[in-house]
Amino acid sequence: MEQINYEKLIPQEPITDVVAFARQHGEFENAYLIYRSERVYDPLNIGTVCSVKVTCSACGHTFYAEKVPAGGCRHSCAPASFGWKDEQMPNAVIDGDKTLCPNCCKEAKTVHIGSMRSYGGELIDDTWVTELSRLPIEGLADRLVLTEWCIRRCINKQGTVRYEIWPFTAWVVEEKKIVRLMGYMKNIGGRICLFGEWRQRKQFEDVYGSAKLIVPWDKSLLEGTTAENSKLDLYQTEKRGRELVSYLALWRRRPHVENLLVQGCGNLVRTWIK
Numbered sequence: 699m700e701q702i703n704y705e706k707l708i709p710q711e712p713i714t715d716v717v718a719f720a721r722q723h724g725e726f727e728n729a730y731l732i733y734r735s736e737r738v739y740d741p742l743n744i745g746t747v748c749s750v751k752v753t754c755s756a757c758g759h760t761f762y763a764e765k766v767p768a769g770g771c772r773h774s775c776a777p778a779s780f781g782w783k784d785e786q787m788p789n790a791v792i793d794g795d796k797t798l799c800p801n802c803c804k805e806a807k808t809v810h811i812g813s814m815r816s817y818g819g820e821l822i823d824d825t826w827v828t829e830l831s832r833l834p835i836e837g838l839a840d841r842l843v844l845t846e847w848c849i850r851r852c853i854n855k856q857g858t859v860r861y862e863i864w865p866f867t868a869w870v871v872e873e874k875k876i877v878r879l880m881g882y883m884k885n886i887g888g889r890i891c892l893f894g895e896w897r898q899r900k901q902f903e904d905v906y907g908s909a910k911l912i913v914p915w916d917k918s919l920l921e922g923t924t925a926e927n928s929k930l931d932l933y934q935t936e937k938r939g940r941e942l943v944s945y946l947a948l949w950r951r952r953p954h955v956e957n958l959l960v961q962g963c964g965n966l967v968r969t970w971i972k
C-alpha cells in the first residue's frame with residue numbers, strides 16, 4: 699500500500715484554545731519591565747530632564763524613574779549603559795535584574811530596549827501544547843493523531859503582547875507504524891527554524907520526548923481508531939506518563955505492553971521507555 703501523505707489531512711491549527719489553556723496552566727507568567735531613556739518635561743527646572751521610561755508587560759502600566767548611569771548601578775561590563783532608581787530596591791536596577799512592578803506588584807525582569815535587538819526586537823517565550831484527535835480515512839480505520847503546537851509569546855518594545863501558534867510535531871498512528879510530521883528543523887547552530895506547515899518525514903524518530911501540556915481528552919477518542927487497544931489513556935492518567943509518542947511506538951512494536959499497564963506494571967513500562 700502506498701504511504702498516505704498526511705500533511706494537509708491532519709489539523710492545520712489547534713482544535714481548542716491552546717493559548718488560554720497554556721495560560722491557565724501557569725505558562726507565560728513571567729513578566730518584563732522594558733525600559734528606555736526618554737526626555738521628560740520638568741516644571742521645576744523649566745526644561746526637560748533625561749529620565750527612564752518603564753513599561754510593564756504584565757499590566758501595560760508605564761512610569762518614569764530617575765536615570766542612573768551604569769557606573770552607579772554596576773561596575774565594569776554592565777549589561778546596559780544605564781538603569782533606574784527603584785524605590786523598592788536598595789540599589790539601582792539594570793538590565794537583567796528582577797524587581798516588582800509598582801502597579802500590578804508582579805515580579806518582573808528588567809530589560810533595556812537595547813538588549814532586545816538580538817531577538818529581532820522582541821522578547822520571545824515558547825511553550826508546547828499537545829492535542830489528540832482522530833482522522834477518518836476512507837476504507838481504513840480512523841487514525842489517532844497527536845499534534846504538538848509551539849505557542850510563542852512575543853513582546854515588543856512598547857510592551858505589547860502577541861501570541862503565535864506554530865505547528866511543531868505531529869504523529870499519526872497507522873496499523874503498523876507511526877508516521878512523523880515536523881513543523882520545524884534545527885539549523886547547524888541548533889537554532890530552530892519553524893516552517894508554519896506540516897512536512898512529513900520518511901523515518902520515525904522520537905523527537906517528541908516528554909509532553910509539556912496535554913489538552914484533556916476522553917478515552918472514547920480511541921474507540922475504533924488505530925490506537926484502540928493501546929491503553930494510552932491508562933498510560934497517561936494513572937502512570938502520569940508524558941512520553942506519549944515513545945509509549946505508542948513501544949506499543950506498536952510490542953502490543954503486550956498494554957497488558958502490563960492493565961496489570962499495574964506501569965513503572966516497568968516507564969523504565970523501558972526511558
Ligand SMILES: [Zn+2]
Pocket residue numbers: 754755756757758759799800801802803804
Ligand atoms: Zn505591572
